[in-house]
Amino acid sequence: MNRTAQGFRVLYGHPPEGVWAAPGRVNLIGEHTDYNDGFVLPFALPQRTEVAAARRTDRILRVHSVGTASGTVSRDLAELDPVHPPQGPDSWAAYPAGVAWALLEADVPIGGADLYIRSDVPAGAGLSSSAALEVATALALDDLYALGLTRTELAALARRAENAYVGVPCGVMDQMVSACAVEGHALHLDTRTLAQRHIPFDCASAGLRLLVIDTRVKHSLADGAYAERRAACHRAAAALGVPSLRDVPYGDLERALARLDDPVGRKRVRHVVTENERVRRTGELLRAGRLREAGPLLTEGHLSLRDDYEVSCPELDLAVSAAGAAGAHGSRMTGGGFGGSALSLIDADAEPAVTRAVTEAFVREGYAPPRVTAAAPSAGAARLH
Known part of the structure; x- marks a missing residue:
């Protein structure tokens, strides 16, 4: 059992159903082109965000992130509101909450979940720690509830969470490379069509x-x-x-x-x-x-x-x-x-x-x-x- 799974067990009193991870990214070239339907060439980093998760029998999303001052944050799925996302010390919780909201907005059936988050992607370093958290959460919920979403669909939902729930008008590059990267390659992405080409790097x-x-x-x-x-x-x-x-x-x-x-x-x-x-x-x-x-x-x-x-x-x-x-x-x-x-x-x-x-x-x-x-x-x- 890895540290994230162990942390989940200590906090919630039972083991998680799984642990999922998504990486941060570096954009080799192609900056501020993604929201102009342009081309980008990022690659994923070894640093990643891990999410240990388990389903709940109710409609509560409970999230805990190691290293944050606010501890554990709970949100009722029925009350998630993009106009009033978490603020202040709980602002980090807007990212996993936003993913749950985006899934529900898309009429994707999910229930509650307990999440335990650990990350070594530096926050505020321009390495897309937010996308790593969003994609790891989306992948966890996809597996927990057997949604069968593609990686491209997961990335699009994660971007929707950041745009509409968190309120950051980012393009889709960060979420796409976090979800779809291949080891040893850079991802050439057409952000209009989402066509991908993995280039050896x-x-x-x-x-x-x-x-x-x-x-x-x-x-x-x-x-x-x-x-x-x-x-x-x-x-x-x-x-x-x-x-x-x-x-x-x-x-x-x-x-x-x-x-x-x-x-x-x-x-x-x-x-x-x-x-x-x-x-x-x-x-x-x-x-x-x-x-x-x-x-x-x-x-x-x-x-x-x-x-x-x-x-x-x-x-x-x-x-x-x-x-x-x-x-x-x-x-x-x-x-x-x-x-x-x-x-x-x-x-x-x-x-x-x-x-x-x-x-x-x-x-x-x-x-x-x-x-x-x-x-x-x-x-x-x-x-x-």
């Missing part, structure tokens, strides 16, 4: 390593900024007469920009269109085994996120510049921005030097030392026990 065989540099900061500027950028993209698409910015061809970018009067809108469009092109080019390089050549595309993507999408921050910029000065092939912020993590493609034997250079740069600037770890493409959600 083996840094070790190429003598490379991908570092995740968690800046351990999250700036308050991010409050509402995500929704603002999404709205700006939708306004620009409407002005250009296309369903979404994905429909602006890369070769027509300059003509499209010339048609927009809004200077901020032009910057947002330029980022999304060029980022979709970077996803295409990076995918081609990975399929050809030319991983080193993807490095400059990562750095190009960071500059676009910094200058055109304006979602970077001093700590992320410092991580990218310090890694580059220490010999990285390319680096960029990953995730929504304003903090969180950067990733850096390096030669495997350069890991100590790059880690030291980035850490020393942070200390010189008066920042707390970042948390630097190597990332390997891992498997998606699964039942453990």
